[in-house]
Structure formats: structure tokens, C-alpha cells
Amino acid sequence: MAKTLGPVKRKFSPWTDAAEKPFIRFENVTKRFGPFIAVNNLTLDIYEREFFSLLGPSGCGKTTLMRMLAGFEAPSEGRILLQGADLSGVPPYRRPTNMMFQSYALFPHMTVEKNIAFGLEQDGLPREEIRARVADMLKLVRLENFAHRKPNQLSGGQRQRVALARSLAKRPKVLLLDEPLGALDRKLREDTQFELMDIQQELGMTFLIVTHDQEEAMTVSDRIAVMDKGEIVQVATPAEIYEAPNCRYVADFIGDINIIESRFAGSEGQMSRIVCDSFTALVDQPCGVVPGTAVAFAIRPEKIRIALEPPADPAVNAVEGEVWDIAYLGDFSVFVIKREDGFTFRAAQANMARLVDRPITYGDRVWLSWTPDAGLILTR
Known part of the structure; x- marks a missing residue:
């Protein structure tokens, strides 16, 4: 049986089918701001109905990439295609995309329903159609009882839903989300992530989200593109990104990890032996x-x-060491184990029971162990 890398969010993987054509294609795209290269010769395919994340630190080029798709910036080189059509020269208001900004940008003097209806009115849609679409959006984001309130009478999460409804009301082919949950507290942000996933699958739309929050990207995405210095380092599903990063940068950027400088000592059957300063491992x-x-x-x-x-x-x-530090995080604890050679390991343990007879504590001599398939070798 083939090995798997964690669960998948849904049975949806058009990127594995060679016959599938990408919905959005960035083709050798470069963007310069004077001498600074924000995006460097980047090629990326995104498929219809995909929830896709651009993930990376500030300044990596992810927002610039999204703004070029929206039409707010023009590529210095390369093309951006949507359903095979080149978007060059198409102004933002003519593109079948809509962007939801981190600030939400709601009109403070308008009610919720007026905020949602604004773009539809600007497009000149019939009044009855506007009324029907606004009602559908209010129901979708569960704000029917807040239709006549103004933004200052709403919580942060409710304002976020209004902004989402307004972005969806025009029925774009692609919804662009620029750090949409950054202003929410942690618990509300986690709840809203699942709501976004449900809405995206219910509408069958393509969502492209820009975020620097790795947990957010891991939660909502079908696939993630990890970016650094204007380039894409790895594109994969959340499980593949986490369990099989292709380089040290991705491994270190996603989640917590121990990275140990080693040497490859040779193969033993299907196994590889690595040698560190004071121990070896298969x-x-x-x-x-x-x-x-x-x-x-x-x-x-x-x-x-x-x-x-x-x-x-x-x-x-297995290696031996001393408990140097402990972080109790409720659902699990993180132990910092210091070895005699000075190297430290971080080990996490789920707190399965409320009380234990002999908890591991500061100063204990402990053994760390792991199976051969628990870690991986990175060559770059």
C-alpha cells in the first residue's frame, strides 16, 4: 500500500490530472518596482473551484501577485491568463474577479444591506435582482437579522461577513482575499476559517487567499504556494507541505521542527543512515x-x-538528554531537551490525562525516540 501524507480536505485534485486545464495561469510573470524585483519569473497554475493560498513572510511578493491578477498592478514581463484569456490591458472593473481587503472598507454611513448592494447598484442591475441577491448573501453569511444595522453596530466578525457578502454579491469567477482574517481574535479567526471553507464549497467558486498565517493556510487550502523573495519555493497540499517539505526554508517556515546538521553515511537497504555530531539515525x-x-x-x-x-x-x-525547559499549552506540552553536546531537541507530548503519577519535569534525564519514518532528510 502506498504511503499517504495526512488527510485531505476533500476528494478534489484536478492538478493531478494532465487533461485538466488551469483556470488561472501566471506564465513567467515578473514584476519590478524600479530596481526591486517583487515577483521573479514566476509560473503558477490554479484550478477552478480550488481554495488556493499564497503563503509567505512580508515582502515575499504574494500580495503583488494577487494585485496583478486583480488588475491593480501590471506585470513587467509575462502573462496572466484566466480561462485561457490574456488579462493584459483589462481594467480591474472589467475582470471577473473581486477582492476582499483586510480593512474590509465598509461604508460607515450605509446599512449592511446597502453595503452589500452597492456594487450591484453601480453595475446598474434591476432593483428586484439586487434585492434578491442581497437577501441570498445575508442568508449565506447568516446576517439576516442585521440587515438594517450600520458597521459601527457590528462586531469584528460580523463586519468581516458583510465584506465577504459584498465581495460575493457580484458573483465573480475568482474571489481574492488579502489577509481577510487578520483583524479578528484567534478564536473568531478559527471559526471563520471553517465558515469560509463551507461558503467556498457551497458556491463552487475559486478562492485565492494571501496570508502570512501558516495555520490559516493549512486549514482552508486545497493547495498552498510557499513564497520567498518573489519566487515560489513549493506548491503542494497542506499535508505534503507539512510532512514532506522540499527544502529547509519550507520545513522551518511551516510549523515547529528540529533541523539537525548531519552527514549522509550511506544506505542500508531502503533506509538511509545519517551521522550527527554525537549520534546516528536511520x-x-x-x-x-x-x-x-x-x-x-x-x-x-x-x-x-x-x-x-x-x-x-x-x-x-534514540538519544538521551536533560529537560531544560517546558511549555505547558493545555492540550499538549513542549519539552526542550538539551544534550551533552549542547544541541537541543524540541519534543511535544499530548496531555492525554488531566493528572499523571510521575510527570516529566525540569532537570530529568530523559530518552527521546522516534521511528525511521518520523523524520526526513533535506538536501537543500
């Missing part, structure tokens, strides 16, 4: 480099088991 992964090559061994804290006794199974990898 990794269930082929490694296409010659023995002696510098590599990095990467393993997530939750893949490491922590115990007061050495593991009974000789097939697992």
Missing part, C-alpha cells in the same frame, strides 16, 4: 547524494516520544 527515505555529503535531518516535535526510560524496541532511533 531514516526511511532514499537519499540521492554520495556518502559524506552534508545534509539536514528534520523531525517535527510531535513525532518524538519522550520517556524516563530508554525505548525497549532496538529498531527505533
Whole structure:
């Protein structure tokens, strides 16, 4: 049986079908602002009905990429295609896209229903159609009882829903979301992420979201493009990004991880042996480099088991160290384990029971162990 990399959000993967044509295509796109290159010769395909995330730190080019699709910026080189049609020269108001901004940009003097209706009125739609669409949007975002309130009478989450409804009312082919949940508190942001997913699947629309919040991208996306310095480093599903990052940058950017400088010592059957300063480990992964090559061994804290006794199974990898620090986070605890050579591991343990007879605490000598398939070798 083939190995899998975590669950998928839904049975939807048009990018795996060679016969599928991309809905949006960035083709060798470069964007310069004077001498600064914001986007560098980037090619990317996004498929219809996909919830796609552009993820990266500030200044990586993700918002510039979205603004070029919306028509607010023009590429310096390359083309942007939507359903095979080149968008060059098409003004923003003529493009079948709509953008929801982080600030929401609601009209404070208008009621909720007037805010939603504004764009439709500007397009000259018949009054009855406007009324029907506004009613549909209010129902979709569950604000029927707030139609006559003004933005200052709403909570942050409700204002976010109004902005979403206004963006969807014009029925764009692509909804662009620029850090849409950044102003919400953590709990509300988490709840709204699931609401966005439900709305996107209910409408069958293509959503493109820009975010620097990795948890947000992992939650809502069918696929994620991780960006750095105007380039795409990896495009994959959330599970693939997390479990099989293609380089140190992606591994370190997504989630918490231990990255250990090592050397490739050779293959043992299907396994690879890596050598660190004071221990060796087997990794269930082929490694296409010659023995002696510098590599990095990467393993997530939750893949490491922590115990007061050495593991009974000789097939697992194990190292010993001292508990140096502990972060109790409620649902799990993170332990910082310092080894005699000075290297520190981070290991996470779920708090399965409210009370334990002998909790691991500061100063304890402990054993860390992991199976050969828990970590991976990074060659770049």
C-alpha cells in the first residue's frame, strides 16, 4: 500500500490530472518596482473551484501577485491568463474577479444591506435582482437579522461577513482575499476559517487567499504556494507541505521542527543512515547524494516520544538528554531537551490525562525516540 501524507480536505485534485486545464495561469510573470524585483519569473497554475493560498513572510511578493491578477498592478514581463484569456490591458472593473481587503472598507454611513448592494447598484442591475441577491448573501453569511444595522453596530466578525457578502454579491469567477482574517481574535479567526471553507464549497467558486498565517493556510487550502523573495519555493497540499517539505526554508517556515546538521553515511537497504555530531539515525527515505555529503535531518516535535526510560524496541532511533525547559499549552506540552553536546531537541507530548503519577519535569534525564519514518532528510 502506498504511503499517504495526512488527510485531505476533500476528494478534489484536478492538478493531478494532465487533461485538466488551469483556470488561472501566471506564465513567467515578473514584476519590478524600479530596481526591486517583487515577483521573479514566476509560473503558477490554479484550478477552478480550488481554495488556493499564497503563503509567505512580508515582502515575499504574494500580495503583488494577487494585485496583478486583480488588475491593480501590471506585470513587467509575462502573462496572466484566466480561462485561457490574456488579462493584459483589462481594467480591474472589467475582470471577473473581486477582492476582499483586510480593512474590509465598509461604508460607515450605509446599512449592511446597502453595503452589500452597492456594487450591484453601480453595475446598474434591476432593483428586484439586487434585492434578491442581497437577501441570498445575508442568508449565506447568516446576517439576516442585521440587515438594517450600520458597521459601527457590528462586531469584528460580523463586519468581516458583510465584506465577504459584498465581495460575493457580484458573483465573480475568482474571489481574492488579502489577509481577510487578520483583524479578528484567534478564536473568531478559527471559526471563520471553517465558515469560509463551507461558503467556498457551497458556491463552487475559486478562492485565492494571501496570508502570512501558516495555520490559516493549512486549514482552508486545497493547495498552498510557499513564497520567498518573489519566487515560489513549493506548491503542494497542506499535508505534503507539512510532512514532506522540499527544502529547509519550507520545513522551518511551516510549523515547529528540529533541523539537525548531519552527514549522509550511506544506505542500508531502503533506509538511509545519517551521522550527527554525537549520534546516528536511520531514516526511511532514499537519499540521492554520495556518502559524506552534508545534509539536514528534520523531525517535527510531535513525532518524538519522550520517556524516563530508554525505548525497549532496538529498531527505533534514540538519544538521551536533560529537560531544560517546558511549555505547558493545555492540550499538549513542549519539552526542550538539551544534550551533552549542547544541541537541543524540541519534543511535544499530548496531555492525554488531566493528572499523571510521575510527570516529566525540569532537570530529568530523559530518552527521546522516534521511528525511521518520523523524520526526513533535506538536501537543500
